Amino acid sequence: MKCSKNELSKLTGCTHATVTRRLDSLTPEKGPHGAAMYESTEALPLIYQMHGPEGESDRDKLLRCQAAAAELDLERKRGELLPREQVEDEVARCISNAKSRFLGIPTRAAPIVIGMDEAAAQATLKEMVYEAL
Numbered sequence: 001m002k003c004s005k006n007e008l009s010k011l012t013g014c015t016h017a018t019v020t021r022r023l024d025s026l027t028p029e030k031g032p033h034g035a036a037m038y039e040s041t042e043a044l045p046l047i048y049q050m051h052g053p054e055g056e057s058d059r060d061k062l063l064r065c066q067a068a069a070a071e072l073d074l075e076r077k078r079g080e081l082l083p084r085e086q087v088e089d090e091v092a093r094c095i096s097n098a099k100s101r102f103l104g105i106p107t108r109a110a111p112i113v114i115g116m117d118e119a120a121a122q123a124t125l126k127e128m129v130y131e132a133l
Helices: 005-012 016-022 040-048 058-078 084-113 118-132
Strands: 002-004 036-039
Touching: 002 005, 002 040, 005 016, 005 036, 005 040, 016 040, 036 040, 084 118
Parallel strands: none
Antiparallel strands: 002 036
């Protein structure tokens, strides 16, 4: 039976754009009023069992994604993955700690470097920066 894209869209429940994309490999015949007509026995398998660019069917893609989600869940249960919030909190704590150490250098260094020559003051400040790191 010959069907237009609109008829195939209504029949399958797919959008017109999806039907158009999935029937791209078929050559339509001219129907009444110039409508593109497709043989339903050729069109329906393409619409329902569409293969993606890698040759992967929609069902295969779903199964692959479900397997990946299950693998991530297993890694989380094993403790191999950490919750995002926990990682963010730890990184923020480390940055805050480093910031405090660097901001404390002038206060600690000021009484020490007063009266030193430039080279000695520079060496002392450099040592304090490395200590903060």
